[in-house]
Amino acid sequence: PKAQRKMLEGSVLLFLCRSWTRLRPEWQRLWCVYVVSIIEQLAQVHNSTTKEALERLCNFLPEKLNLQGMCYLAAAIFGPHLIKVIETEMNADMVCYSLKLCKQDAGQPRCLLYHTPKVSYPCIMKNNLPYEDFDGDKFSAFPTLRGYHWRGKDCNDGRPTVYPGRRTQKSFFFPNQGVDPKDGIPYEQKFCTESKGVILLGDSAGARFHIPTEWMTAAQLSLKSFSNLPLAFTNELDWPQFSGTTGYLNSTIGGWTDSVYLRLYRRNRCNHRDFQNISKNGIMSFIVNITPCLPPISSMARNQLLDNPAIVIYAAIGNDVCNGKPDTVAHMTTPEQMHSNVMQTLDYLNGHLPKGSHVILTGLVDGRFLWDQLHKRYHPLGQLNNDITYEQLYSFLSCLQANPCNDWLSSNKTLRDLTSERALQLSNVLKEIARSKKYANFDIFYMDFPLVEIAEEWHSRGGEAWQLIEPTDGFHPSQIASALGARIFWQKALREWPHILGKENPFNKQIEDVFGDQGGY
Numbered sequence: 001p002k003a004q005r006k007m008l009e010g011s012v013l014l015f016l017c018r019s020w021t022r023l024r025p026e027w028q029r030l031w032c033v034y035v036v037s038i039i040e041q042l043a044q045v046h047n048s049t050t051k052e053a054l055e056r057l058c059n060f061l062p063e064k065l066n067l068q069g070m071c072y073l074a075a076a077i078f079g080p081h082l083i084k085v086i087e088t089e090m091n092a093d094m095v096c097y098s099l100k101l102c103k104q105d106a107g108q109p110r111c112l113l114y115h116t117p118k119v120s121y122p123c124i125m126k127n128n129l130p131y132e133d134f135d136g137d138k139f140s141a142f143p144t145l146r147g148y149h150w151r152g153k154d155c156n157d158g159r160p161t162v163y164p165g166r167r168t169q170k171s172f173f174f175p176n177q178g179v180d181p182k183d184g185i186p187y188e189q190k191f192c193t194e195s196k197g198v199i200l201l202g203d204s205a206g207a208r209f210h211i212p213t214e215w216m217t218a219a220q221l222s223l224k225s226f227s228n229l230p231l232a233f234t235n236e237l238d239w240p241q242f243s244g245t246t247g248y249l250n251s252t253i254g255g256w257t258d259s260v261y262l263r264l265y266r267r268n269r270c271n272h273r274d275f276q277n278i279s280k281n282g283i284m285s286f287i288v289n290i291t292p293c294l295p296p297i298s299s300m301a302r303n304q305l306l307d308n309p310a311i312v313i314y315a316a317i318g319n320d321v322c323n324g325k326p327d328t329v330a331h332m333t334t335p336e337q338m339h340s341n342v343m344q345t346l347d348y349l350n351g352h353l354p355k356g357s358h359v360i361l362t363g364l365v366d367g368r369f370l371w372d373q374l375h376k377r378y379h380p381l382g383q384l385n386n387d388i389t390y391e392q393l394y395s396f397l398s399c400l401q402a403n404p405c406n407d408w409l410s411s412n413k414t415l416r417d418l419t420s421e422r423a424l425q426l427s428n429v430l431k432e433i434a435r436s437k438k439y440a441n442f443d444i445f446y447m448d449f450p451l452v453e454i455a456e457e458w459h460s461r462g463g464e465a466w467q468l469i470e471p472t473d474g475f476h477p478s479q480i481a482s483a484l485g486a487r488i489f490w491q492k493a494l495r496e497w498p499h500i501l502g503k504e505n506p507f508n509k510q511i512e513d514v515f516g517d518q519g520g521y
């Protein structure tokens with residue numbers, strides 16, 4: 001009977017999930033607004049915390065079909081995130097928008113149950129991204145959903161003129177701390193001369209795509225294993241907060257964190273919070289207008305007149321040759337297309353970056369590394385019984401038409417070689433552009449994706465090459481590769497283009513004395 005009950009519970013949970021995803025969006029919306037309102041009001045009526053209110057709600061459910069049990073389960077998994085969102089003082093409408101449970105489709109009216117939002121959120125009205133940017137400056141005080149895990153934390157979500165990277169604002173100081181009380185001179189004027197930010201135009205590798213390995217290893221599985229599920233999903237399975245370009249938090253997903261941003265910040269504390277990870281899983285050589293409402297590059301926040309210059313790192317390292325189509329070669333970007341895409345992007349950047357900025361074009365990776373290192377090894381899901389190799393995984397994914405890279409993740413050597421050849425041609429397009437083009441607002445450089453240097457460095461530290469690849473997907477660079485990549489990028493820049501990094505700020509110590517260590521974000 002116990003096993004039977006478990007099966008019943010399982011199938012009811014599955015049933016609920018299915019019903020939920022099949023529900024028309026407007027009904028999802030209604031349910032979300034209802035549940036969030038009830039939780040908020042329960043907390044109000046009983047003068048309790050949101051967490052207690054959530055538990056109370058579960059208590060009220062009938063025991064039949066173990067609805068209570070499932071409610072507790074759902075609360076344990078999704079509760080912490082939900083509570084965080086609710087406690088940001090948004091009303092139910094806004095909570096549901098920000099949970100993306102209520103999408104506003106183009107041309108659809110925006111429906112609000114509550115007439116007076118607790119705060120007004122003009123940007124959600126204008127465009128629906130980013131969801132949690134309340135003052136429309138594209139910076140946010142909320143971590144996930146493209147919030148400050150992706151860009152420096154908004155220093156004042158009530159004022160659109162205060163944000164990281166602004167030249168004439170006390171953006172890196174907390175409000176009201178911008179002026180030295182001794183002489184009335186703004187600290188920024190005293191301490192900061194050469195600030196700049198870093199912006200990544202990248203793909204899933206740049207955004208630090210990672211599916212936690214512990215989700216795949218039965219022997220280690222517990223309820224705790226999935227505690228990062230809501231965080232992971234609201235960040236699109238990306239961990240930009242640990243990435244090699246914009247990472248600033250200590251990694252909780254293995255390896256360690258090292259990033260161009262962190263190094264820029266340590267070099268000059270005035271570069272505080274000035275980073276943007278404008279990456280998107282699956283992005284190819286950037287096209288300025290992929291879709292009218294989600295143009296990746298136009299979500300870049302930089303005011304040409306008011307902001308500090310930026311270092312823009314362009315790194316679409318594989319998706320131009322990788323795809324899941326059976327006739328994969330036909331769907332690769334050609335050198336001509338690459339040229340046109342990149343030129344469009346550069347024109348856009350020239351029209352939007354402050355004078356004195358820098359653009360670094362990164363070449364494509366040589367993905368043969370993946371097959372060579374992994375095909376004989378066991379995937380985490382196959383480690384208990386030694387029965388699933390990466391070769392098996394790749395061919396299963398291809399069969400499902402879900403292989404992210406049918407050509408490099410393939411047992412066909414001819415195809416793998418051909419793919420690397422195309423990748424090299426595309427890299428050469430970038431190299432040639434960097435060599436020959438001049439722009440008014442930035443200088444431009446090219447660098448190869450430093451896979452060889454990363455592998456050498458890791459080898460010299462006693463590591464093994466396969467550890468440079470994400471274990472779960474067998475495709476993306478791992479946290480270790482990402483951190484080592486940052487170090488190699490930095491050393492190369494110091495050697496060859498030191499001016500892009502700016503000088504070391506002699507006031508770093510004073511800045512820290514006045515403002516403390518704010519963790520760099």
Ligand SMILES: *[C@@H]1O[C@H](CO)[C@@H](O)[C@H](O)[C@H]1NC(C)=O
Pocket residue numbers: 047
């Ligand atoms: C609500 O709870 C808080 C903290 O537990 C307490 O300080 C406050 O007085 C309570 N308010 C009411 C109206 O009971």
Ligand SMILES: *[C@@H]1O[C@H](CO)[C@@H](O)[C@H](O)[C@H]1NC(C)=O
Pocket residue numbers: 248249250519
């Ligand atoms: C990361 O960890 C190190 C050592 O444990 C600590 O000194 C540092 O402050 C941490 N950094 C952040 C951003 O939390």
Ligand SMILES: *[C@@H]1O[C@H](CO)[C@@H](O)[C@H](O)[C@H]1NC(C)=O
Pocket residue numbers: 329412413414415418
């Ligand atoms: C391997 O790939 C090449 C290039 O796409 C193709 O011509 C060849 O038929 C493939 N070989 C096999 C055994 O599928």
Ligand SMILES: CC(=O)N[C@H]1CO[C@H](CO)[C@@H](O)[C@@H]1O
Pocket residue numbers: 129130138146147150151276277278279280294295296297299
């Ligand atoms: C906050 C943020 O970074 N937002 C954008 C990042 O880039 C993607 C697309 O590349 C946009 O969808 C986000 O809105």
